[in-house]
Amino acid sequence: MSLKPRRVDFESVWERLLETIKGVITCGQVARSTWNDRFSDVYKLCTALPEPLGDRLYLETKAFLELHVKSTHFKIMENEQDLLAAYHRHWEEYCRGAGYLNQLYGYLNTTFIKKLKFTDADLNYGGFAVEMTDHMLEIGELALDIWRKHMIEPLRHNLMTLLLHEIAGDRTGQSVNQAVVHGVINSLVDVENYKKKMAMQLYEEMFETPFLKETGDFYRSEASRLKSDCTCSEYMEKVIQRLDMENLRSCKFLHPSSYDKVMQECQQRMVADHLQFLHGECHEMVQQEKRKDLTHMYQLLKPIQGGLGVLIQDIEEHIKHTGLEAVRSLKTDSVPANFVESVLEVHSHFSDLIQKVFGNDQQFVGALDKACAAVINYKLNPKLPCKSPELLAKYCDILLKKSSKGISESEMDDRLTRCITVFKYLDDKDIFQRFYSRMLAKRLIYAQSASMDAEEAMINRLKQACGYEFTNKLHRMFTDMSVSNDHNTSFQNYLQSKRVDLGITFSILVLQAGAWPIGGTTVPSFSLPQELEHTVRTFDGFYGDKFSGRKLTWMHSFCYGELKFNHLKKPYFVTMSSYHMAILLAFNQSEILTVQDMVTATGMPEKELVKQVQALSETKIIMPEEGEVTPDTKVSLNMSYSNKRTKFKISVAMPTRDTPQEVESTHAAVDEDRKMFLQAAIVRIMKARKVLKHNLLIQEVITQSMSRFHPSVSMIKKCIETLIDKQYLERTANSPDEYSYIA
Amino acid sequence: MRPDSVWSTHILPSDVDSNAGWTAVATWRWVANDDNCGICRMPFDGCCPDCKLPGDDCPLVWGQCSHCFHIHCIVKWLNSQQVHQPCPMCRQEWKFKE
Numbered sequence: 065m066s067l068k069p070r071r072v073d074f075e076s077v078w079e080r081l082l083e084t085i086k087g088v089i090t091c092g093q094v095a096r097s098t099w100n101d102r103f104s105d106v107y108k109l110c111t112a113l114p115e116p117l118g119d120r121l122y123l124e125t126k127a128f129l130e131l132h133v134k135s136t137h138f139k140i141m142e143n144e145q146d147l148l149a150a151y152h153r154h155w156e157e158y159c160r161g162a163g164y165l166n167q168l169y170g171y172l173n174t175t176f177i178k179k180l181k182f183t184d185a186d187l188n189y190g191g192f193a194v195e196m197t198d199h200m201l202e203i204g205e206l207a208l209d210i211w212r213k214h215m216i217e218p219l220r221h222n223l224m225t226l227l228l229h230e231i232a233g234d235r236t237g238q239s240v241n242q243a244v245v246h247g248v249i250n251s252l253v254d255v256e257n258y259k260k261k262m263a264m265q266l267y268e269e270m271f272e273t274p275f276l277k278e279t280g281d282f283y284r285s286e287a288s289r290l291k292s293d294c295t296c297s298e299y300m301e302k303v304i305q306r307l308d309m310e311n312l313r314s315c316k317f318l319h320p321s322s323y324d325k326v327m328q329e330c331q332q333r334m335v336a337d338h339l340q341f342l343h344g345e346c347h348e349m350v351q352q353e354k355r356k357d358l359t360h361m362y363q364l365l366k367p368i369q370g371g372l373g374v375l376i377q378d379i380e381e382h383i384k385h386t387g388l389e390a391v392r393s394l395k396t397d398s399v400p401a402n403f404v405e406s407v408l409e410v411h412s413h414f415s416d417l418i419q420k421v422f423g424n425d426q427q428f429v430g431a432l433d434k435a436c437a438a439v440i441n442y443k444l445n446p447k448l449p450c451k452s453p454e455l456l457a458k459y460c461d462i463l464l465k466k467s468s469k470g471i472s473e474s475e476m477d478d479r480l481t482r483c484i485t486v487f488k489y490l491d492d493k494d495i496f497q498r499f500y501s502r503m504l505a506k507r508l509i510y511a512q513s514a515s516m517d518a519e520e521a522m523i524n525r526l527k528q529a530c531g532y533e534f535t536n537k538l539h540r541m542f543t544d545m546s547v548s549n550d551h552n553t554s555f556q557n558y559l560q561s562k563r564v565d566l567g568i569t570f571s572i573l574v575l576q577a578g579a580w581p582i583g584g585t586t587v588p589s590f591s592l593p594q595e596l597e598h599t600v601r602t603f604d605g606f607y608g609d610k611f612s613g614r615k616l617t618w619m620h621s622f623c624y625g626e627l628k629f630n631h632l633k634k635p636y637f638v639t640m641s642s643y644h645m646a647i648l649l650a651f652n653q654s655e656i657l658t659v660q661d662m663v664t665a666t667g668m669p670e671k672e673l674v675k676q677v678q679a680l681s682e683t684k685i686i687m688p689e690e691g692e693v694t695p696d697t698k699v700s701l702n703m704s705y706s707n708k709r710t711k712f713k714i715s716v717a718m719p720t721r722d723t724p725q726e727v728e729s730t731h732a733a734v735d736e737d738r739k740m741f742l743q744a745a746i747v748r749i750m751k752a753r754k755v756l757k758h759n760l761l762i763q764e765v766i767t768q769s770m771s772r773f774h775p776s777v778s779m780i781k782k783c784i785e786t787l788i789d790k791q792y793l794e795r796t797a798n799s800p801d802e803y804s805y806i807a
Numbered sequence: 808m809r810p811d812s813v814w815s816t817h818i819l820p821s822d823v824d825s826n827a828g829w830t831a832v833a834t835w836r837w838v839a840n841d842d843n844c845g846i847c848r849m850p851f852d853g854c855c856p857d858c859k860l861p862g863d864d865c866p867l868v869w870g871q872c873s874h875c876f877h878i879h880c881i882v883k884w885l886n887s888q889q890v891h892q893p894c895p896m897c898r899q900e901w902k903f904k905e
Contacts, residue, residue: 509832536860547863569828576862577836578852596829603831612904613867613875615838618831625829642829 069111077105078124085125088168089132089161089207099168107171118176122200125169129207133158133214140219148226151219152244155251158211166204173202205258212255212266220270223248227271228278231317235282246317253319264321272322276329279310283333291338296345300360303334327367336368343374350378358421372427380431383414387439400458408482411436433489440489449731453492456483457499460522465507466514476518484525491774493530494737498730500526501538501581508545509573509582509622530771540579548573551607558606566599568625574607574616581733582619590620590642591667593649629685632705638685640714643668643676648685651701659688660695670695683714742775742783747792750805758784758801837867839875845896846880855879869904872897 084102087094109117136154143150166173177200201209216223227248234240252267286306290299310330314323335342342361349357358375365371390406414432422428443450460483463476471479490496507513520542527535552571559566575582592600600618607616623642627649628635640648643666650657650665659677663670674693680686681699688699745768749761756764762780769775784803787793796802837851844867847855854865855877868878874896876884885892885901894901 533859540860540862543863570831571828572831572833575832575834577834578861580834582832582834599829600831607835611835613837613839613869614835616833616835618833622832623830645829 067107067111069113070108071114072108072112072117074109074112074117074120077109078121081105082124082128085128085165085168086132088164089129089158091157091161091164103168103170106169110172110176116176118172121172122176122203122206125203126206126210129210130214133210137215137218140215147219147222148230148248149241149244151215151223152247152251155211156247158207159251159254162204162207162211165207166202169203173204177202202258208255208258216252216255216266216270224270224274228275231275231313232278232282234313234317242316249317250319264319267319272325275318275322276325279326280329280333283310283330284337287334287338291341296342297349297354297357297360300342300357300364304360304363306334307331331364331367335364336371339365339368339371346375346378350375350382353382353417355417355421358417362422362425366425376427376431379414379418379428380435383410383432383435384438386410386414387435388442391439391442392444400455401462403452403455404459404483404486407436407440407486410439411485437489437491440486441491449495450492452486453490453496454499454727456486456490457496457503459483460500461503461507464514464519464522465512473515473518476514477521480518480522481525483522484529487526488529492734493534493771494741494773495731495734497534498581498734498737501541502726502730504538504541505580505582508541510624534772537579540576544575544579545573548575554610555603555606559602564602566602568595568599570599570603572603575619577617582622588621588669588672589667590646592620592642593646593666595649596625596642596645629705631701631703634710636707637711638714639712643672644680644714647673647676647680651686655703656698656700658695659693659697659699662699663695680714685714738769738773738775738779739783739786741769741772742780743787745769746780746783746787747805750793750803753805755796755802755804757799758803761803839867840873841875844877844880845874846876846884849877851875851877870894871902871904872899873904 081102084094084098086092106121109121136158140147140150140154200206227245230240230245249267249271252271253264256263256266283306287303290302294302307327307330311323311327314326318326342365345357346361349361361375362372365375387407387410390410391403394402394406411432414435415429418424418428418432440452441450442452460480463471463479463483487493487496504519507519513519523535523538523542526538551574555570555572604616607614620642624639625642625645626637626639627645628637646666646668647662650662653665654661657665659670659673662668662677663673666673668676677686677688677693677699681688684702685705686699687702689697691697742765745765746761749764749768750756761784762777765780766775784793788795788803791806793803794806796804839851841851843850844855849855851867852861854861857879858865866878867875868881869875870881872894874894876895881895881901884895892901893899
């Protein structure tokens with residue numbers, strides 16, 4: 065055929081076309097050749113001379129479709145018994161037919177109608193109201209539009225009532241033709257699907273809104289029925305069941321866009337409306353830790369806005385209560401192990417609960433953290449500083465020390481890792497650090513560590529939790545230990561090369577003053593026994609040669625030695641502190657000495673000496689005269705002393721346990737450290753900001769120090785005062801609560 | 808005092824027991840003729856501003872003129888001088904004391 069436009073007789077062509085259209089729209093048989101011919105007929109009409117007949121074709125087709133739909137409507141109405149099924153059948157047919165028709169009119173659609181169509185841009189940015197009804201539609205769209213106008217609109221009420229009735233039937237368990245209901249509901253969507261704007265409007269207005277209302281009504285009454293004859297836990301179980309079923313029902317019948325809305329409606333009616341009732345039950349469930357009920361409760365409350373708050377709060381309260389109970393039941397100076405282990409037990413119990421019941425929901429994990437922090441930082445006596453950092457440090461000390469208990473290495477590792485869990489909750493991490501470093505120092509000096517690997521692993525864990533700054537002194541202490549080993553070897557070589565015999569086995573730890581927490585305590589004056597003096601001088605000389613510009617301070621209170629007792633029936637090897645050594649060595653001169661003699665021999669102040677003599681006399685190695693010890697008291701060596709072991713230790717004066725004074729001085733030192741830290745932080749902040757309001761400054765300081773400790777506002781204020789006195793800061797002239805940095 | 812005493816307490820001779828004897832503990836700090844480094848004005852017990860830890864990581868050095876600085880401070884100073892390398896305190900030529 066020729067594509068050339070020519071004169072066409074509209075009437076005759078239309079007659080041919082109409083026949084075919086009838087076939088197409090009812091999905092009847094149309095031969096391929098006929099289809100091809102009609103396709104070119106459309107073309108001919110659209111390109112006809114002298115002027116195109118597209119307009120007329122469009123109008124005629126529209127008139128035909130209107131007629132067809134009206135008659136179909138009539139047919140459906142006749143079928144009153146099963147209106148939905150009939151509608152569904154006809155719709156399926158019509159919908160498919162309309163699709164084919166659209167193809168048949170391909171030429172008309174693409175050339176004739178496209179020109180008149182609005183572009184996307186017009187629709188989105190046009191700014192003028194687009195009258196969808198007035199302009200020309202593609203034939204497929206036209207067919208759907210006609211169906212909407214002449215089929216759905218008149219049936220609107222009937223369809224809606226029937227659909228709602230069917231779904232209500234499904235709810236009560238009657239069998240329903242799912243395909244039909246689903247098909248009808250979806251026809252409401254499909255019929256307007258081509259629209260660019262508000263495509264869902266018909267579906268939403270005609271079906272969804274009344275459906276949601278009906279659903280709401282149904283579940284409102286359902287909920288009050290359930291509530292009146294079930295306990296709370298049964299109620300929750302039933303509600304969850306209902307929600308699941310309703311969800312399934314949505315998938316069966318509705319358009320996907322409605323799923324969430326239906327769910328929300330149901331939750332609103334059955335959960336949110338009864339929030340008070342559910343919240344009321346939370347408390348008891350939490351108290352008794354009814355896991356199953358709590359799981360249900362969580363599942364129900366989670367989607368509700370603000371629904372979980374009460375539950376979370378109850379959980380937090382409960383954890384805190386349980387934890388405090390566990391902590392309080394320990395005696396005031398309880399064994400550190402009990403404290404740490406009972407806290408850990410509470411923690412692991414509840415983190416298990418939160419994982420299993422609440423799926424590790426962040427809000428609940430947060431509640432656990434808050435509660436644990438409150439428990440761990442709880443002060444038995446509000447006036448005293450919290451004991452927990454000290455207890456935790458002691459617990460670590462017990463674990464890391466050589467002991468007869470003999471726990472396996474992996475278990476020790478495990479327990480230390482769990483210590484970190486507690487450590488993370490500590491507010492006063494700096495206090496912990498002080499205690500820990502003290503105890504570490506003692507372990508290292510007295511060679512009491514069970515394993516150096518474990519020590520190092522622990523320090524690395526702390527570093528991970530709190531950063532390099534926090535542990536650098538601890539690392540330093542470790543390095544000093546290995547440096548000291550080197551010193552010992554090179555000193556021995558030095559002695560050999562100089563052919564010096566010290567007469568004793570000697571080893572030394574040379575520590576860096578700043579890094580070890582042992583410098584602060586005041587050392588009583590003390591003159592070394594002759595036997596050791598030579599050694600000290602030799603080492604001083606050796607060290608002075610090797611490192612210029614360094615000065616050694618001998619820490620006699622930390623030195624210890626081993627003496628061999630030759631005065632008894634069998635020889636004993638006894639380890640003791642330098643002070644005790646000096647006292648006992650004085651007895652080489654005489655079996656009986658007065659206290660005054662000993663003061664002269666050891667150079668110790670009398671008070672200190674008396675303390676040491678008393679400690680020694682408790683071991684029965686020496687025996688002072690009866691009565692109060694005065695400078696004239698005679699002390700004699702016990703010649704009939706015996707002990708089952710030939711090798712033992714006099715540990716009384718070796719401070720393996722922290723004395724109260726030490727604890728106090730530790731706290732004082734921490735306070736001092738904190739002031740320095742705060743001042744440094746204030747200067748840093750002010751240097752950056754130049755001018756800052758008081759409250760903002762406090763806020764920033766608190767944020768900066770959070771990882772180490774929680775500073776009190778009054779302490780920060782004092783630090784600001786100090787800095788003003790030192791002329792780092794000044795108050796600005798124009799505002800009383802503003803500071804500026806003095807460069 | 809009895810002439811030949813049948814007892815004596817004495818420290819183990821080093822060839823009998825190599826384990827213990829006497830274990831001494833000592834701490835060291837710098838002895839300088841001043842408290843602060845003349846360049847960075849930080850205390851010698853502390854470290855130079857570029858370091859985190861005092862002690863072995865940030866040692867002191869002495870010049871032949873007997874002035875003393877953090878090693879990091881004086882090296883930085885010497886590198887910044889183009890012609891002469893004087894001690895910042897006394898302007899004599901800087902030579903490290905052996």
